[in-house]
Amino acid sequence: MKLPLLDTESSRGFILRRTATTMASTEIARQAGEGARAVPLAGHVGFDSMPDQLVNKSVNHGFCFNILCVGETGLGKSTLMDTLFNTKFEGEPTQHNQPGVTLKSNTYELQESNVRLKLTVVNTVGFGDQINKEDSYKSIVEFIDAQFEAYLQEELKIKRTLHSYHDTRIHACLYFIAPTGHSLKSLDLVTMKKLDSKVNIIPIIAKSDAISKSELAKFKIKITSELVSNGVQIYQFPTDDESVAEINSTMNSHLPFAVVGSTEEVKIGNKMVKARQYPWGTVQVENENHCDFVKLREMLIRVNMEDLREQTHTRHYELYRRCKLEEMGFKDTDPDSKPFSLQETYEAKRNEFMGELQKKEEEMRQMFVQRVKEKEAELKEAEKELHEKFDRLKKLHQDEKKKLEDKRKSLDDELNMFKQKKTAAELLQNQAQQAGGSTTLKRDKERKN
Amino acid sequence: MRSGQRDKGNQKTSGDYVGIDAILEQMRRKAMKQGFELNIMVVGQSGLGKSTLMNTLFKSKVSRKSVLATAQEKIPKTIEIKSISHDIEEKGVRMKLTVIDTPGFGDQINNENCWQPIMKFINDQYEAYLQEEINIDRKKRIPDSRVHCCIYFIPPTGHCLRPLDVEFMRRLSKVVNIVPVIAKADTLTLEERDFFKKKIREELRANGIDVYPQKEFDEDAEDRMINEKIREMIPFAVVGSDQEYQVNGRRLLGRKTKWGTIEVENIAHCEFAYLRDLLIRTHMQNIKDITSSIHYEMYRVRRLNENNTAVSHANGLPEHHLSAHEM
Numbered sequence: 001m002k003l004p005l006l007d008t009e010s011s012r013g014f015i016l017r018r019t020a021t022t023m024a025s026t027e028i029a030r031q032a033g034e035g036a037r038a039v040p041l042a043g044h045v046g047f048d049s050m051p052d053q054l055v056n057k058s059v060n061h062g063f064c065f066n067i068l069c070v071g072e073t074g075l076g077k078s079t080l081m082d083t084l085f086n087t088k089f090e091g092e093p094t095q096h097n098q099p100g101v102t103l104k105s106n107t108y109e110l111q112e113s114n115v116r117l118k119l120t121v122v123n124t125v126g127f128g129d130q131i132n133k134e135d136s137y138k139s140i141v142e143f144i145d146a147q148f149e150a151y152l153q154e155e156l157k158i159k160r161t162l163h164s165y166h167d168t169r170i171h172a173c174l175y176f177i178a179p180t181g182h183s184l185k186s187l188d189l190v191t192m193k194k195l196d197s198k199v200n201i202i203p204i205i206a207k208s209d210a211i212s213k214s215e216l217a218k219f220k221i222k223i224t225s226e227l228v229s230n231g232v233q234i235y236q237f238p239t240d241d242e243s244v245a246e247i248n249s250t251m252n253s254h255l256p257f258a259v260v261g262s263t264e265e266v267k268i269g270n271k272m273v274k275a276r277q278y279p280w281g282t283v284q285v286e287n288e289n290h291c292d293f294v295k296l297r298e299m300l301i302r303v304n305m306e307d308l309r310e311q312t313h314t315r316h317y318e319l320y321r322r323c324k325l326e327e328m329g330f331k332d333t334d335p336d337s338k339p340f341s342l343q344e345t346y347e348a349k350r351n352e353f354m355g356e357l358q359k360k361e362e363e364m365r366q367m368f369v370q371r372v373k374e375k376e377a378e379l380k381e382a383e384k385e386l387h388e389k390f391d392r393l394k395k396l397h398q399d400e401k402k403k404l405e406d407k408r409k410s411l412d413d414e415l416n417m418f419k420q421k422k423t424a425a426e427l428l429q430n431q432a433q434q435a436g437g438s439t440t441l442k443r444d445k446e447r448k449n
Numbered sequence: 450m451r452s453g454q455r456d457k458g459n460q461k462t463s464g465d466y467v468g469i470d471a472i473l474e475q476m477r478r479k480a481m482k483q484g485f486e487l488n489i490m491v492v493g494q495s496g497l498g499k500s501t502l503m504n505t506l507f508k509s510k511v512s513r514k515s516v517l518a519t520a521q522e523k524i525p526k527t528i529e530i531k532s533i534s535h536d537i538e539e540k541g542v543r544m545k546l547t548v549i550d551t552p553g554f555g556d557q558i559n560n561e562n563c564w565q566p567i568m569k570f571i572n573d574q575y576e577a578y579l580q581e582e583i584n585i586d587r588k589k590r591i592p593d594s595r596v597h598c599c600i601y602f603i604p605p606t607g608h609c610l611r612p613l614d615v616e617f618m619r620r621l622s623k624v625v626n627i628v629p630v631i632a633k634a635d636t637l638t639l640e641e642r643d644f645f646k647k648k649i650r651e652e653l654r655a656n657g658i659d660v661y662p663q664k665e666f667d668e669d670a671e672d673r674m675i676n677e678k679i680r681e682m683i684p685f686a687v688v689g690s691d692q693e694y695q696v697n698g699r700r701l702l703g704r705k706t707k708w709g710t711i712e713v714e715n716i717a718h719c720e721f722a723y724l725r726d727l728l729i730r731t732h733m734q735n736i737k738d739i740t741s742s743i744h745y746e747m748y749r750v751r752r753l754n755e756n757n758t759a760v761s762h763a764n765g766l767p768e769h770h771l772s773a774h775e776m
Contacts, residue, residue, distance in 0.1 A: 037534075037535055037536065038535070038536045038537070038538070039509045039510065039511060039535045039536070039537055040509060040537075041507065041508045041509050041537055041538075041539060042508040042509055043508040044508075044539070045506070045507055045508050045537075045539055045725075045729060046539075046725065046726070046729045046730040047485070047487075047537075047539060047542060047544055047729050047730070047733065048539045048540040048541070048542045049729075049730050049731075049733075050480070050485050050542055050544070050733060050734065051476075051477045051480045051481055051542060052477075053731070053733060053734035053735075054476065054477075054480050054734050055473050055476055055477055055480075056734075057734055057735075057738065058473075058476060059473065060668075063469075063472055084467070085467055086467050110467075110469060112466075112467060112468075112469040112470045113470045114470070115469050115470040115472065115473060117469050117472075158749075158750055158753045158754065159750055160746070162742075163738075163742050241478060241482060243478060244478075297467075297468065298468075301467060301468045301469060301471065301472075302468035302471040303471070303475070304475070305469075305471070305472050305475060306472055306475035306476055306478075306479055307475070307479075310479070314589045318587070318589075321585075322585050322586060325585045326585060
């Protein structure tokens with residue numbers, strides 16, 4: 001079908017539906033999908049390869065999927081994960097005496113044909129074990145929020161690397177319900193109510209081989225009605241795409257899935273199948289008459305994995321982001337309803353922060369200066385003391401020296417006097433010898449005296 | 450988080466199929482449902498066959514030829530930017546194609562700064578996307594009006610690039626993916642064409658102009674190999690036509706002259722097919738990725754830092770303080 005040539009101004013009828021805008025100002029008025037005219041193609045262009053290009057890019061990049069398993073200890077969470085993904089994930093069964101609920105997460109890299117999946121399984125350790133379970137849900141909510149927060153921080157960074165960011169946000173939360181056969185526990189209701197606005201909840205009945213078929217049907221009805229009456233929003237498999245609408249809506253009616261997990265294999269007929277063997281019979285995991293495991297696997301992995309990821313990003317994460325930013329004081333429009341630039345408020349907050357930082361820096365500097373002054377004073381004191389000591393010692397030294405000088409002087413004087421006496425005595429001796437020897441006796445006597 | 454590596458791909462038995470690879474099908478379904486967007490800008494002097502080439506590429510009247518009504522009509526004083534959107538569909542894949550035309554480019558006597566309105570337009574699209582992205586209440590799918598690819602038409606002089614070409618490509622290769630093409634290549638013989646191309650590549654290299662596919666964005670050895678082959682062929686010498694003629698019993702798009710009919714999709718005649726394959730069949734996703742993860746991010750960093758320095762200078766804070774702190 002060839003289109004009529006439209007290069008005459010008279011055919012305004014067609015032009016009206018076209019969005020042709022000229023740049024008089026800087027505004028381009030174009031809404032996504034609105035007003036664009038549908039144009040038939042006269043031949044094969046080739047952009048039908050776009051989905052393939054997109055898929056190839058994703059395959060090169062790898063995929064990320066994060067599952068959170070919430071449920072009491074001993075409900076078979078780890079076993080179910082092992083069964084779902086056909087591998088033996090790490091970990092031994094946890095003890096029942098944990099003081100609080102902690103979340104342990106492990107990341108695994110799985111590969112099937114050319115698809116690489118980074119799977120993170122988060123387990124709640126100690127859930128439902130405490131005597132007082134009022135705060136059990138808190139650590140779970142905190143964990144989920146922390147993952148959103150990490151993503152938000154990365155998104156708000158100036159230099160960011162979103163395409164290589166390892167997404168840790170929880171895409172699906174499997175809530176394990178204990179197979180009592182009666183109704184939900186109040187812990188379950190409270191926890192699910194707190195989680196339903198933050199994560200896609202898929203409730204499952206664990207260890208369902210403990211319930212008989214008739215009881216199971218009643219149990220499921222009871223659970224669904226309790227969830228509805230308490231306003232808990234569990235994840236609904238999407239029914240807007242025709243190719244999967246049918247299967248998804250059937251599955252929606254089978255929620256919650258009653259599952260049995262097992263990694264042990266038993267020979268049935270001539271095949272080895274995953275099963276649990278009892279004296280009275282064998283429960284086959286992959287037999288749809290025995291349990292809903294196959295349904296869970298279909299829904300969780302083979303049909304809706306991408307939708308789970310998308311819902312997490314476009315609904316739960318956006319809600320978190322909106323609340324967080326509003327909490328931090330950002331608004332889209334200021335009181336005069338002029339659009340507020342997020343950056344302006346950023347800047348205001350950042351300046352506050354910088355101001356505080358500066359103040360702290362000043363304080364530290366002051367303290368430093370103070371300390372230096374004190375130390376200086378101390379050192380000066382010490383110096384002064386040393387000087388004084390030195391002076392004293394010097395003086396002592398000088399005194400000593402003087403005394404020695406005096407003593408020496410007196411000794412010298414004595415010596416001189418002695419010398420004089422000696423010379424005087426020798427002179428007299430010589431004179432006496434010359435005068436005669438007669439008087440020697442006399443002199444001897446005199447001398448003796 | 451502890452990271453345990455389990456590669457079970459090799460150890461699977463036939464009964465152990467988990468179904469992880471079904472996600473590919475899920476992605477494909479989602480993509481088909483959402484549809485794709487592509488925004489191409491064509492830049493070049495009037496009369497180089499821009500509209501015809503667009504119509505040939507997409508095999509429909511996506512671009513309107515700008516026909517001046519009379520010879521006395523003045524050449525426009527400024528460059529206009531005209532953006533027209535079409536919804537096209539092929540084998541269930543829907544695409545919103547937007548062709549951005551720039552009539553008036555290079556047509557004035559004084560062409561100084563003629564790239565400015567174009568740069569401004571491109572940056573405005575980035576700005577619009579950024580504004581939507583930083584909104585608190587933002588749309589599920591932010592409408593993508595960013596220019597993914599800019600096809601620059603080089604007139605077939607056969608000698609070398611003109612200063613206008615060099616200036617334009619130098620500035621714009623920093624903000625958008627540029628794909629240069631030699632327009633109306635049926636006026637060049639094969640030898641002239643090869644010489645012209647070599648000259649152009651030399652000049653691009655000498656001026657440090659990085660056109661698509663850019664060397665620095667090659668992801669791995671395989672990419673590099675494929676892109677090197679393309680880089681050795683650019684710019685593509687193209688001929689556009691929206692008329693069909695009978696050639697050897699088949700109806701083909703071509704240009705009929707007295708000395709023969711040029712077949713547009715025949716690679717012996719011109720390189721239109723290579724351009725089409727590059728743009729549409731193999732590298733479309735890559736073009737969009739580079740726009741969103743590199744050009745747009747660069748704009749965003751620049752824009753967010755602008756605010757910082759403006760405010761910081763007001764506060765007297767040295768710039769290096771801010772680079773250390775990131776929100």
